[in-house]
């Protein structure tokens with residue numbers, strides 16, 4: 001599939017779905033930057049990849065900081081020789097505070113949006129010049145079914161904005177041969193989902209799905225593999241729902 005010798009950054013890769021992306025990219029032949037604000041988590045995943053015979057480095061990043069995303073890009077390009085792929089997976093999800101729109105403290109709203117909305121925008125701007133140097137690249141923004149739910153509060157609003165960023169930056173970066181697509185998972189079996197969603201919510205959603213089971217990290221990894229590959233070479237600005245048929249858009 002042409003992944004051998006490529007360099008990939010996965011943000012939020014210190015656990016959960018991001019860990020799955022990072023390990024899979026390494027198995028396919030990429031050198032992987034395991035980037036997370038959780039330095040210990042990033043280190044654990046990078047060490048596991050290296051122990052399995054892959055190539056990886058851990059990078060501490062706060063995706064809500066322009067300086068930090070720029071430093072991440074510089075470090076990765078310097079240590080791994082360039083950048084071909086970026087997975088904008090980091091978000092405040094596990095352990096997120098659950099407030100209503102009327103009650104969410106404004107400071108928490110701003111912090112949340114700076115990570116879950118601005119994060120993909122800042123990381124994309126930081127890495128795009130390095131992709132350009134390689135003649136192009138591919139980016140995936142991690143969205144969610146919640147983007148289309150009118151009751152998912154600020155979590156869904158941030159993912160809807162991320163979809164807009166995906167489309168707008170796909171238009172701007174297409175001429176540089178950089179493709180940007182989104183993956184919108186439905187309820188997926190991770191530690192964060194198990195600990196951060198209201199009791200019974202996931203079961204009640206899963207029961208309504210056309211394919212009535214929880215998503216697995218592998219479902220996201222398979223979609224990621226296609227969207228990054230040359231087989232998706234004329235696909236950009238799209239959000240692929242990987243959700244058992246939860247969201248069916250006209």
Ligand SMILES: NC(=O)c1ccc[n+]([C@@H]2O[C@H](COP(=O)([O-])OP(=O)(O)OC[C@H]3O[C@@H](n4cnc5c(N)ncnc54)[C@H](O)[C@@H]3O)[C@@H](O)[C@H]2O)c1
Nearest residue numbers: 012016017037062063089090091094144185187188190192
């Ligand atoms: N699990 C699901 O059901 C589900 C469904 C739809 C979308 N998603 C999305 O998938 C992604 C991963 O979800 P997960 O279940 O693995 O959750 P998770 O909470 O385990 O993963 C998020 C990761 O982002 C990191 N992170 C948080 N703030 C950061 C920051 N400022 N800078 C860098 N890293 C930061 C965390 O340390 C964590 O490792 C998230 O974007 C989430 O919104 C998850």
